[in-house]
Amino acid sequence: MKIKGTILPYYILLVWYIVLSLPLYCYAQTTRDSLKSKSSSKSAQIDKGQLDEVVIVGQYMPTTVDSSLYNIKLINNTTIQRRGAVSLPDVLNQELNARIVNDNVMGSTILLQGISGQNVKILLDGVPMVGGAGDDLDLSQFNLNNIDRIEIVQGPLSVQYGTNALAGTINMVSKQLPQGKYGAGINTLGETVGQYNIDAFAGASIGQFNLRINGGFNQFEGYSTPANRSGTPYDNRSFNWNPKEQYFGNIRLDRSFGKMKVGLSHNHFHEDNHSIGAPDAGTQFLTASDYDYVSKRHNTVLYANGQLANHAYIDILNSYQYFNRDSRTYVTNVENNSRNFIENANTLFRSYVSRASYSKSNQEQRLAYQLGYELNLNAVSGDRIALDAGHINDFGLYGSVQVKMLKNLEIQPALRYAWNNKYDTKAINFLGSQLPLISSLNLKYEPLQKLVIRASYAKGFRAPSLRELYYDFRNANHYIIGNTALTPELADNFIVSADYKIQVNTEGVLSISPYAYINDIDDKIELVEQDRATLPPEYQQINVVRTYANIPHFKTRGINLNIGYRHLNNLNVNIGGGLLQRSGSNSLNNYFNSWEATATASYWLQALKTNANIYYKYNGDLAQFGLADGILVDKTLHDYHFLDASFSHSFLLDALSLTAGVKNILNVTDVVQTGDGKDSLAPRAGTRTSIPMSWGRSAFIRLAYSFTKK
Amino acid sequence: MKKKSNFLLIVSFTLLGLQACKDDNDDYIPPVIKGSKVIAMGASYQNTVFFKLSTEKESSVPVSTWDLAFESQGGTAVRSNIARKGGVYATTSTDFSAVTTVPTSAIAYDDPSGDLSKTAVGAWQDNGTSKNLVYVLYRGNNPPSSATPIGYKKFQLLGYANGKYTIRHADLDGSNEKTDEITTNTDKNFTFFSFDEGIVEFEPDKKQWDIAFTCVTVRGGGPNSYVISPSVVSNRYSDVEVAVDNPGATLTASDDPAAPINTFESSNSNFSTIVLSQIGSYSFSNDAMSIGRDWHQILQPHASGIYKVYDWKTYIVKDTDGNYFKLKMTAFKNLTTGEVGYPSFEYEQLQ
Structure with a gap:
C-alpha cells in the first residue's frame, strides 16, 4: 500500500478551511461562555502544578495527586499539547527512570526503573492493553488524541492490577465530554519529519445521556538515518522508522444515575505499518523483502462507577479486547516496485477482563477499606506458538484497609489472592506460608504541613506469558522453545520519597522531592542458552538452542532528586536527576550505573499572551549485560540528550489554540551501542551497532479548535 | 464502527486512505539476472541438482531418496x-x-x-x-x-x-x-x-555431471553443533578440479555487514578477463568443496535472512572431459519468492 504523502497537507488545509468557516455562527454563541471563564483562562495557560489534579489509578475513589498514598506522576493534557505529542512514547521519553527503546518491527517499548516493558502494565481507562509483535506492547500504537491525562505509578500495583504491574503502571484516561449541551472540535498536527495527525470529536448531552464520538488519522511518512542505508549497497529505500498510517476512533455513551455513571465505550484502532526492506544481497540487490504489519485493536468496555450513599464508591468494568497483527511478506522488484505476496503470519490476542471494586471511605472516620476482584481471560494464537497454548486465565481477589493512625499518618496494608490456570500461584509463597498472596504496605506521613513523606513496600509479580510458556520455533539450525515449567517473576519493591515545599517570599514556591527505590526480582524470565545434553539426541547438534528460564536474581535500585520552582503564575521550572543501578545473576552481581537528568520550564509571556516551554532530558550510558560462556559481557547504549521547545498561544477566547515548536533540537537519531554482549535493551537489537532513538530535529505546528455550547 | 462511520470527517479520511491503497500483488514483474542460470534446490534444500557444464544438462533429484x-x-x-x-x-x-x-x-x-x-x-x-x-x-x-x-x-x-x-x-x-x-x-x-x-537412482552417470548443488553438514557456531549449508560440490571422483580466482583473498570472513569482505565491490571480479592461456597460473584442487559454500555469507542479524553473494570470486572448473570453464555465483535467492535455495551462476567456457 502506498499513500502519496504530499496529499495530506492539502487535505488538512481544506478541512481547516471548512472548519474555520463553518462555525463562525458558533463564535457569537461561545463568546459569552468564554467571557465567563475568562477570569480563569490565564490559570489554564499556566500549569499550576498538578497536586490538586485528580487521579484514579489504584485509588479508592478519584482523589488528588497530593492526597494519594502513591507517588503518582500525572501528565496532563496541557503538557501533551505543548509537547506536540502524538503517541504515548512522545511524552514518556521525558520521565525520569523511563526509557523508550525503538525497533522498526517491534515498535516502541519502555524500560521503567531499569526493568523491561513486559513488567509495565499499560491501562486504558483501567483496562489492561494486550497484544504486540512480542510480549511488549508497541506504545506508539497508543495515540493521545483522545487522552485527557496519563497517570504513572512507578513500582508495583500488583495487589490492584495483578500480573505485569511490577515495574510500574501507566493509565491513560480518556477525555470526558465537557459539561454542556454539545461540543465539537478538531485538532491537527504537522511535523516536518513527515508526520501528520488529524482528529476530531463531537459530543452531546441529552437528558441524562452523554455521547462522545471521536476519530482521527495519523500518517508518518517514514524516516531513515543515513547510517541505516549505508549498510547495504544500492539502498535508497529502507527505513529504520517505518512509514505507517493509523486510524482510530472511539465512541462513548453513558448515563448518569445520581452520582453514578453507567456507560459503554468502544475503541477501534487500525495501523498499516510498512517495513520497507533494503535491497537483498542474495538477489544481487534486485529484490527486497517488504513487510506490511497490519494491527487491529478493538476494545469494548461496559462500565459503572460513582458514589453510592454512605461514602461508598463503586467501580465496575467489563471489557473485551481483540488485537490482531498480520505480518504480510512481499518480495518486491526494486527496479519497478512491483511486488509479490508471499505469506501472512498472524498473531491474535483476545482478552476478557472483568473487575470491580467497592470502597468505603469517610474523611471523618479513621478506617477506610476497599474490596475488589479481577478476572482476566487471555488467549493467544499464532505462528510459532505451540498449539496447546490455549488460554491463560487469571483471577484475583483483593482488599485493603486505610488507617489514619495519628492526625498526620496514614497506613494502607493490602492483599491480593491470586489464581492462575497455567502455573502454581503458591510459588508466590507469601511470608513462607505457601499461600498465593500478594501484599503491599503504603505509608504516608506529614510531620509538617509542607512536608509529605511516603514509604511503600509492594510485592510485584509477572506471570509467564503464553509466548514464554509455549513458543515453538524449530528448524535445522534452531531449537527455541517455551518452557512450561516457568514460575512467575516475583519482585520486592521498596520506595521512600518526600515532598517538601518552601514558600519563597510571597511570590514563589520551591519544592524539593527526593525519591529512592529498590526492586529485587527473583526468578526473572529470560531467554537463555539451553544445555544441549538435555535434548533428545537428534537435537543435540543443533546450532542455536534457546529456552526461557527463570534466572535467580535481578536487582535495580535508584535515587532521584527533583527540584521545582513556581513563581507567581508565570514561571514553572523543574529540574531532576537520577541514578539507576542494575545488577543480577547474569551480571555476576556487578552493578551497572546509568545517570539521567531532566529539566522543564514554562514561562508565560504576558505581552504576547504566549506560553514558552522547554523540555530537556539527559539519558546516560545504559548497559545491557549477560553471560557468554560464563563470562560477563555487556553492550552499552551510549548517552543522548533530548531537547524540545515550543510556544503556545490561544485565539478566539481560547477556542482556537496554536502550538509551534521544535522537537529534538539536538538532532539525535541513531544512538551507538558498543560492547561484546549479545543481549539487548530492545528485542532484536543485540547485534546492532546502534539503536534508533529518534528521527532527528523536527519542527511541528499544532492547531486545535473546539467549542462547547452550554 | 457503525457509529463512527456517521462522522463525516472520519469517513472522508478513511476514503482517502482506501483510495490511496492499491494492492499491487497481481502485476509482479520479477527482475532477471542476465546470463545467469538459476538452480532450484528449493527453499528447504530438498533437491540435489547435478549439472554438466558442457551440455548445460541439469538433473534435480530429491535429497531424501537415499x-x-x-x-x-x-x-x-x-x-x-x-x-x-x-x-x-x-x-x-x-x-x-x-x-x-x-x-x-x-x-x-x-x-x-x-x-x-x-x-x-x-x-x-x-x-x-x-x-x-x-x-x-x-x-x-x-x-x-x-x-x-x-x-x-x-x-x-x-x-x-x-x-x-x-x-x-x-x-x-x-x-x-x-x-x-x-x-x-x-x-x-x-x-x-x-x-x-x-x-x-540418485546420481547421474559418473561423467554426466561436473558440479552439484546440495547441502553439506558442517560445524556450526554453537558448542558441538552442526548445521547444513547449501554448497556447490564438484565431481572429484570423475576428475573435476577447481581453481579459485579470489581478488578478496586477504579479507577476513565476517558476518558483519560493514566488514570489508561484505563491502567489497563486485567490480573487483576478474571474471570477464580470465582467458584459457591463464590457467597455468592457477592451482587446481580436487577438493569437492573447492567452490563449496564460501561464495555466500549470511549477514547479521541472521534472523533477517540476508545472504551476501561474493560474486567477485571466479571459479575455474576443469570438467570431466578436461574442458575449462569460468564460473561465478551471482545470487542465492529466488527472484520471485525471495526464498533461499535458488543459487544462480554465470559461466562460460574458456577460450
Whole structure:
C-alpha cells in the first residue's frame, strides 16, 4: 500500500478551511461562555502544578495527586499539547527512570526503573492493553488524541492490577465530554519529519445521556538515518522508522444515575505499518523483502462507577479486547516496485477482563477499606506458538484497609489472592506460608504541613506469558522453545520519597522531592542458552538452542532528586536527576550505573499572551549485560540528550489554540551501542551497532479548535 | 464502527486512505539476472541438482531418496547423506541385536570434501574382511532445513566381494531386520541405497555431471553443533578440479555487514578477463568443496535472512572431459519468492 504523502497537507488545509468557516455562527454563541471563564483562562495557560489534579489509578475513589498514598506522576493534557505529542512514547521519553527503546518491527517499548516493558502494565481507562509483535506492547500504537491525562505509578500495583504491574503502571484516561449541551472540535498536527495527525470529536448531552464520538488519522511518512542505508549497497529505500498510517476512533455513551455513571465505550484502532526492506544481497540487490504489519485493536468496555450513599464508591468494568497483527511478506522488484505476496503470519490476542471494586471511605472516620476482584481471560494464537497454548486465565481477589493512625499518618496494608490456570500461584509463597498472596504496605506521613513523606513496600509479580510458556520455533539450525515449567517473576519493591515545599517570599514556591527505590526480582524470565545434553539426541547438534528460564536474581535500585520552582503564575521550572543501578545473576552481581537528568520550564509571556516551554532530558550510558560462556559481557547504549521547545498561544477566547515548536533540537537519531554482549535493551537489537532513538530535529505546528455550547 | 462511520470527517479520511491503497500483488514483474542460470534446490534444500557444464544438462533429484552410498569404482567407501544432516554413530559392538539405543558417543558426519578416507563410517574392513561393527545411522531431517528427524537405523556391513556389498539393517529395536545385497553400478561413482526402497537412482552417470548443488553438514557456531549449508560440490571422483580466482583473498570472513569482505565491490571480479592461456597460473584442487559454500555469507542479524553473494570470486572448473570453464555465483535467492535455495551462476567456457 502506498499513500502519496504530499496529499495530506492539502487535505488538512481544506478541512481547516471548512472548519474555520463553518462555525463562525458558533463564535457569537461561545463568546459569552468564554467571557465567563475568562477570569480563569490565564490559570489554564499556566500549569499550576498538578497536586490538586485528580487521579484514579489504584485509588479508592478519584482523589488528588497530593492526597494519594502513591507517588503518582500525572501528565496532563496541557503538557501533551505543548509537547506536540502524538503517541504515548512522545511524552514518556521525558520521565525520569523511563526509557523508550525503538525497533522498526517491534515498535516502541519502555524500560521503567531499569526493568523491561513486559513488567509495565499499560491501562486504558483501567483496562489492561494486550497484544504486540512480542510480549511488549508497541506504545506508539497508543495515540493521545483522545487522552485527557496519563497517570504513572512507578513500582508495583500488583495487589490492584495483578500480573505485569511490577515495574510500574501507566493509565491513560480518556477525555470526558465537557459539561454542556454539545461540543465539537478538531485538532491537527504537522511535523516536518513527515508526520501528520488529524482528529476530531463531537459530543452531546441529552437528558441524562452523554455521547462522545471521536476519530482521527495519523500518517508518518517514514524516516531513515543515513547510517541505516549505508549498510547495504544500492539502498535508497529502507527505513529504520517505518512509514505507517493509523486510524482510530472511539465512541462513548453513558448515563448518569445520581452520582453514578453507567456507560459503554468502544475503541477501534487500525495501523498499516510498512517495513520497507533494503535491497537483498542474495538477489544481487534486485529484490527486497517488504513487510506490511497490519494491527487491529478493538476494545469494548461496559462500565459503572460513582458514589453510592454512605461514602461508598463503586467501580465496575467489563471489557473485551481483540488485537490482531498480520505480518504480510512481499518480495518486491526494486527496479519497478512491483511486488509479490508471499505469506501472512498472524498473531491474535483476545482478552476478557472483568473487575470491580467497592470502597468505603469517610474523611471523618479513621478506617477506610476497599474490596475488589479481577478476572482476566487471555488467549493467544499464532505462528510459532505451540498449539496447546490455549488460554491463560487469571483471577484475583483483593482488599485493603486505610488507617489514619495519628492526625498526620496514614497506613494502607493490602492483599491480593491470586489464581492462575497455567502455573502454581503458591510459588508466590507469601511470608513462607505457601499461600498465593500478594501484599503491599503504603505509608504516608506529614510531620509538617509542607512536608509529605511516603514509604511503600509492594510485592510485584509477572506471570509467564503464553509466548514464554509455549513458543515453538524449530528448524535445522534452531531449537527455541517455551518452557512450561516457568514460575512467575516475583519482585520486592521498596520506595521512600518526600515532598517538601518552601514558600519563597510571597511570590514563589520551591519544592524539593527526593525519591529512592529498590526492586529485587527473583526468578526473572529470560531467554537463555539451553544445555544441549538435555535434548533428545537428534537435537543435540543443533546450532542455536534457546529456552526461557527463570534466572535467580535481578536487582535495580535508584535515587532521584527533583527540584521545582513556581513563581507567581508565570514561571514553572523543574529540574531532576537520577541514578539507576542494575545488577543480577547474569551480571555476576556487578552493578551497572546509568545517570539521567531532566529539566522543564514554562514561562508565560504576558505581552504576547504566549506560553514558552522547554523540555530537556539527559539519558546516560545504559548497559545491557549477560553471560557468554560464563563470562560477563555487556553492550552499552551510549548517552543522548533530548531537547524540545515550543510556544503556545490561544485565539478566539481560547477556542482556537496554536502550538509551534521544535522537537529534538539536538538532532539525535541513531544512538551507538558498543560492547561484546549479545543481549539487548530492545528485542532484536543485540547485534546492532546502534539503536534508533529518534528521527532527528523536527519542527511541528499544532492547531486545535473546539467549542462547547452550554 | 457503525457509529463512527456517521462522522463525516472520519469517513472522508478513511476514503482517502482506501483510495490511496492499491494492492499491487497481481502485476509482479520479477527482475532477471542476465546470463545467469538459476538452480532450484528449493527453499528447504530438498533437491540435489547435478549439472554438466558442457551440455548445460541439469538433473534435480530429491535429497531424501537415499540413506547410504556405496563406492562403485573398486573402493569400498560408504557415505551417508550429509545433505539432510545424516550422520553415523560408530559402536564398538559386533553384536547386532545388542545395540538398541542411540550410542552416547559423538555423532560423526562425512567430511564434505568428499575425501573417502574421511567418511563417518570409516574403514569398516580389516584387510578385506568386515570388522562387523554395528553402526547407528541418524537418517537426517526431512526436509533438510527442518528439525523433523526421519529416525534411526542400525546396520552392519557384512562384506564386499565382486562388486557386491552385503548389509544387515534394522530399526533400533530390532524390528524390520533385513539383509540386502547391493550390486554396484559401475556406470556411477556410487550406488545409492535406501533402507525403505533398496537401490535407488540418485546420481547421474559418473561423467554426466561436473558440479552439484546440495547441502553439506558442517560445524556450526554453537558448542558441538552442526548445521547444513547449501554448497556447490564438484565431481572429484570423475576428475573435476577447481581453481579459485579470489581478488578478496586477504579479507577476513565476517558476518558483519560493514566488514570489508561484505563491502567489497563486485567490480573487483576478474571474471570477464580470465582467458584459457591463464590457467597455468592457477592451482587446481580436487577438493569437492573447492567452490563449496564460501561464495555466500549470511549477514547479521541472521534472523533477517540476508545472504551476501561474493560474486567477485571466479571459479575455474576443469570438467570431466578436461574442458575449462569460468564460473561465478551471482545470487542465492529466488527472484520471485525471495526464498533461499535458488543459487544462480554465470559461466562460460574458456577460450
